[in-house]
Amino acid sequence: MTGFAAALLYALAWSVARLPWPVLRRLADGVARLSTALDGREARVAHRNLELVRPDLDHAARAALAREILRTTSRQAFETLRLWTRPAARNLADIVEVRGEVIFDAALREPRGLIVAAPHMGNWELLNQWLAAKTPLAILYRPPESAIGEGFLRRVRANAGGHVEQVRAEAAGVRSLLKRLQKGGVVGILPDQQPKAGDGEFAPFFGKQALTMTLLGRLAARSGARVLFAWCERVPGSSPPRFILHVEAAPEGIGDADPQRAVAALNAGVEAIARRDFAQYQWTYKRYTLRPAGSGEENPYLDLY
Template sequence: MKKNTQTALISGLLRVLSALPYGWVARLGEGLGSLLYLIPGRRRHILHTNLRLCFPEQSERQRRRLARATFQHVIRSYLERGVQWYGSARAITDLTELDSAIDLQDRYDQPTIFLGFHFAAIEAACMYYSIRHPVASIYTPMSDQATDAISKARRSRFGTMMIPRHGSARDILGVLKSGTPIMLAADMDFGLRDSVFVPFFGVQACTLTAVSRLARLSGARVVPFVSEVLPGYRGYRLRIYPALPAFPSGDVRADAMAMNQFLEARIREAPDQYYWVHRRFKRRPPGEAPVY
């Protein structure tokens, strides 16, 4: 099947899913996730490897139970993208609760970087915020141009300014200083450039230093947020925390460690909702063997 045809079919399926009751789609995603977890594959291998590295204190049985629940959330999140990408603004806001420790109207008092993480509901949280407030988002372009175009169009449909990850630093700083907050995620291995190796669950992880550099250059506060899937198929919660204290510190390694420590604490609150299926430990420090 040609990629353009495949992309069109996926887009059509998401449109259909957006018209179905949320609870149905969520249950369908969980069921499909349970079935797909039974099939050995690359993503399941990555998932098991990550859990073994990060939760060595757990038994094999506990980690498999966590892996299955994670797979359910991951597949469910793909199906729920229907309402997130094609549903109405009201449908998204009705499904999302907001719990913010900061006043979201004071964005012009100080530039703001919203630091997100790859939990299952991150897409919903970002879409909800973009409905309520002006925002820009730094994103990683997809390799397939047709899929990337659809993704960019749907994510920006409520006015979000989409900025490619390797875009101009001057443009990013201009957006921050204009009073428009920027959302970005820094919990993936994006390569050795502008990164340092610091612990993540006790394992050295290639971690971006771009957040602290941007904060230093722009004078921005760094405000972490976490997206939660609520129990009982009630939707999502966007939880916005106070700005990270003394950030940036002037030490990019210390800042990277602070980000990872904050994320670790949030993951322990809902470990099955984190995207353990990505290769967080793809690159290793000199002398260390590959883990995948």
Template sequence: MKIKISIAFIKLMSLFPLNVARNIGKVLGYCAYLANSRMYKTSLTNLQLCFPDLSSQERKILARKSLMHTGMMLAECGSVWLWPVEKILRKIEDVEGADLLQNARDLGKGVVIIGPHHGNWELVGLYLSALGKISLLYQTPKHKDLDALLTMARSRGRAKLYPARTKGVAAILSALKHGEMVGILPDQTPGLKAGEFAPFFGNDAYTMTLISRLIQKTGAKAFLVYAKRTGKGFKIVIKESDNDIYAEHMPTSLIGLNKTVELAVKDAPEQYQWEYKRFRHQPEGKQEPYKA
């Protein structure tokens, strides 16, 4: 029932101008803050771990802002998923670092796009699919209606969507070997034996090894790309990844991956998805922070 309501909400939001949808999303996020919701409590826990130097009041303010941005993200899905591609792309007001990505693509090698849950990550794939072929790896939703909506929305332009399973990994590996772009969300908790612990803002985070392995196997370049929310639209930001990501030593490479994600977070910490339980898996003997 919750999924059906969410889909109906997204479709409704597509009927409104972007600024109106955002304001509705802000209200939803603010309500989650006022209700002292689980999302708010998780956000506070994550912020305490990642930004211990902030005061308690500063973390509460940041958690509130983050929930409001999460509400905006949900509301924006109506525009990003259901508007004509040309219409939503016109909401991109600026692109930083476009030359970095273009220069890498001109070399003919594959490019790994690291797109964390920051700003509006759905817009990133749409923007990149307008530039060239891109293969996107995603976790298949259990609800078939949501899966159908996601598949339709993310497969527009020159994008190809692959489930995060063996065949999907083989497909994106092939795409990289053919000099194409591949997009992966780097800050989801991977499955068993698909990750290792690496520091994220100084805390042990179970981190996927897939991105590092793809780079090691293909010699691909890796870039951080995110769509930062601005007053009237979005700014696409493209940055080179931390150089450690290219290390053959897996622990070092994973440090580089998480440092790359940190670059986006530091740019606009309120736009990061702090309500995700990033640290729920801990090394043996350490307590999960969300149960404390």
């Protein structure tokens, strides 16, 4: 039954994605305007995050930036439906430039493993497809609460082309990633999701302490793998959407045996990327829910539930 429901969900996604991009863009922009008008969940979270990380802006400037974030986020969702339901080769044609490919190719030639840290910037699903076209890889993911949702995600990501192993973020999955890296393989990780309490360390992110995964640093330290950052940046004004893919070396210390130093380097790298185009980063996510012990701080999103 779960498989059938996931197939129906895929069919719906395929049907919507077949609409011309100008229609999808108008739909996306309408969803964003509606969320703003109704003060929906994503609108409230984006506003709260801007209050936390952009105190330099006045109320009007934050409101304008929040509207841009919601519009970008909504368009990204409709873009992703297209990416999930079209052949990977066609999707890769939407990448008009790759910056840093020589760095990536050089890392693949090294005998040690490679960790690709992919922040929630631009369109990370297109990045997955580019990586899969370049090399076999495993991607770590946090499964949705719904079995149908997980079935759907597994189906659409299997459309990435190449060989992609989807690994659940649990103990057995982490062990398999370590073995892959020790054999010189490639692993992709979204590094900027808040981990569970006890699975991370606090480090500054846009000037505010954020619980940050120690997993990436531990994998790098134990395997000796190289770490690169990669993301797909949307070209402003492109219609249909076009992208520039970036690959850069990670900051020094990201694979340090000291977890505090590792998470500080990780957050510094993600923040530098997000600052390049603030609205293309995922500010509709509750990044600062958990607060440092003894800080006296409360969950800043409590009044949004």
